[in-house]
Amino acid sequence: LEGNLIANNRGGFRTITRPTGGTTWNSESEPQIINCTFANNENVGLVAGDSSIVRVTNSIIVGSSHSIEMQRGGRLEAAYSTILPQIAGEAMVEDIPRFFDEALGDFRLLATSAQIDAGQNEFVTETKDLQGNDRILGSVDQEDPKVDIGAYEYRLPQLITQSGNITICVGETFLLEVEAGGEQLAYQWEKDGIPINTALSPTLEVVMANPEDA
Secondary structure (H helix, E strand, O other): OEOOEEEOOOOOEEEOEOOOOOOEOOOOOOOEEEOOEEEOOOOEEEEEOOOOEEEEEOOEEEOOOEEEEEOOOOEEEEEOOEEOOOOOOEOOOOOOOOEEEHHHOEEEEOOOOOOOOOOOHHHOOOOEOOOOOEOOOOOOOOOOOOOOOOOOOOOOOEEEEEOOOOOOOOOOOEEEEEEEEOOOOOOOOEEOOEEOOOOOOOEEEEOOOOHHHO
């Protein structure tokens, strides 16, 4: 299971015998959970049972009363993940992840989340995240980029296009535009290094231009 979001459900991921008996679901298996986000699933985020070994890497499991439950010989191996309540593992990130808009189901990471660049690249097999963006962008260290923890890769703001030099006459109206990509974008136009208070969008319209606008 790689690059998935499991949120706001009555349960999370289970590897146990079905309650009705008979057939089993992933009994004595070794499922892997890579770059997934489990959030706000009732009772328990993940159940490891029936001698299964569940391996969790580069993933987030938060918002359940019990993060992990192990039954009938089930085991968990966790690394480079955030699992709250806390579970021991290699290079675990204990900070609570900061999501873009948890109430609206937007579980992308905010720029202040400790899960950014905190994963391990060797576990990644998918080249795209859940949103279709490239994996392993490396927001902190561009020379040695690390994958983010969770289903979404944080993207630094990048300038794509902007208006070039233009020639106009006094009294004309003109429009400047900029296109940017990334997460949580904000805009601020400046003139001579001084912010223009009302210029907070990707476009800037100047009405009745005069020489002081140059």
